[in-house]
Amino acid sequence: MDYEKSALMFKSKDFHKYVPETIREFIDEVEPDVLEAHIDRVMTSPIKYINSFDRPLYQLYFTASWYNLFKTLHEDQKISLLEVATGDSCYVINALELHSYEKGECTTFNLNKKLGSSFITKNADKNVKITLIEDNGINVLNYFSVNSFDFIAFHHAINDIIQTIIAETEGIDTINCDWWVQEPDMLRAVMKHHKNGTLKQNAHGSFIKIIDVCSKVLKHGGYMIFDNRTFAVKEEIGYSTQFHDSYIALAREWINESGLPLKETVIDGYDSKWWMILKKV
Numbered sequence: 300m301d302y303e304k305s306a307l308m309f310k311s312k313d314f315h316k317y318v319p320e321t322i323r324e325f326i327d328e329v330e331p332d333v334l335e336a337h338i339d340r341v342m343t344s345p346i347k348y349i350n351s352f353d354r355p356l357y358q359l360y361f362t363a364s365w366y367n368l369f370k371t372l373h374e375d376q377k378i379s380l381l382e383v384a385t386g387d388s389c390y391v392i393n394a395l396e397l398h399s400y401e402k403g404e405c406t407t408f409n410l411n412k413k414l415g416s417s418f419i420t421k422n423a424d425k426n427v428k429i430t431l432i433e434d435n436g437i438n439v440l441n442y443f444s445v446n447s448f449d450f451i452a453f454h455h456a457i458n459d460i461i462q463t464i465i466a467e468t469e470g471i472d473t474i475n476c477d478w479w480v481q482e483p484d485m486l487r488a489v490m491k492h493h494k495n496g497t498l499k500q501n502a503h504g505s506f507i508k509i510i511d512v513c514s515k516v517l518k519h520g521g522y523m524i525f526d527n528r529t530f531a532v533k534e535e536i537g538y539s540t541q542f543h544d545s546y547i548a549l550a551r552e553w554i555n556e557s558g559l560p561l562k563e564t565v566i567d568g569y570d571s572k573w574w575m576i577l578k579k580v
Contacts, residue, residue: 300364301568302342306335308363309356317362317393322355345531345540358390361454361526364569365394368576371566372522373449377402381448383436383513384456384463385409386478387417389425391452396425403427406443408436410463410474437509439516446518453525457546458489464505465489465498486538493542499553506550507557514559517579523561525550525575547575 308314310331315323326334338360341353348354369378378399382391385407395403405427409415415431422429432442453460462485466473469488471481492498510523517523529543554561554577561577569576 300360300367302335302338303331304367304568305338305360305363306331308367309334309338309359313397314359314363318355318359322352325352342528344529344544345534346528347531357528361390362393362397364526365391365452365454365524366397368522368524368566368569369394369398369450372576373398376400378404378450379448380405380450380452381439381443381513381516382407382452382454383509384453384459385414385418386411386459387414387421388454389418389421391454392422392425392427392429396427400426401428404430406430406432406448408432408434408439410435411478412475414478437505437512439512443516445515447516449518449521451513451517451521451523453523455527457525457527457550458543460506460509461498461502461546462486462489464502465492468501483536486533486536490538490542493539503553507553507559510554510557510561511559514561514579519579521579522564523577523579525577527573544572547572551575 309326318326329337337352338356341356342360346357376399378395380391380395380403382405386409392405395405407418407430409418409431410433412433415433419431462482463473465488466485471484471488473481473485489498492501513523525547527546529540531540533543534540551563560580562580564576564578565571566576
């Protein structure tokens with residue numbers, strides 16, 4: 300979502316509960332154009348957190364962006380949402396709560412035990428129904444019938460899915476580990492395949508299988524939404540942030556090649572480099 304609209308939305312008290320009081324005061328005090336400039340700086344890739352309010356602004360940006368998509372694409376407050384590769388993030392859940400409150404339902408598949416536990420803790424106070432399933436998202440049809448969900452969210456998830464796929468080929472444990480401790484090894488493995496030209500060969504098939512089963516449980520006319528951002532800190536382990544910047548383009552190419560019944564939708568203010576919004580047709 301464009302930063303001017305984000306700044307104006309941040310000014311709404313609806314978003315206050317999702318940031319600390321000191322950040323609320325900062326948002327209330329600065330003019331919208333100054334806040335817009337801060338958001339622009341914070342969200343510029345590769346992302347670097349410089350000030351204490353940078354990370355909360357990053358988090359609020361995604362909460363506001365997903366909320367705006369729910370509001371734009373789905374008039375009914377009642378939403379059934381599947382989030383894939385959620386980790387322990389809460390931004391999409393926050394947006395669902397803002398839009399749907401008790402009428403919202405979110406299901407997430409999470410194999411990593413520590414992330415799953417952290418996810419439940421972070422979202423314990425949310426006024427939406429949350430279901431965590433400790434299984435691979437590729438098995439979603441074992442739990443849900445076709446046409447079950449209004450939205451499927453891939454928030455900062457393309458990289459996690461591909462990292463997990465490549466980790467399996469490399470014998471790296473992604474289930475019982477501390478994800479953040481193990482992630483450098485996963486990133487280095489992805490870069491190895493990227494540099495060797497074997498990434499598509501080793502990841503494409505499994506990635507498209509996940510998109511395929513997700514498209515089956517998505518309702519006709521429903522939306523599958525992807526976002527992506529890149530963090531400068533990953534460069535310290537030799538990871539290419541330029542490569543990470545291309546994840547939406549890579550997913551778009553692979554999905555377009557697949558022939559799945561998904562058509563890209565353009566929403567004003569959502570840069571196609573960082574967002575991909577697909578409608579089931």
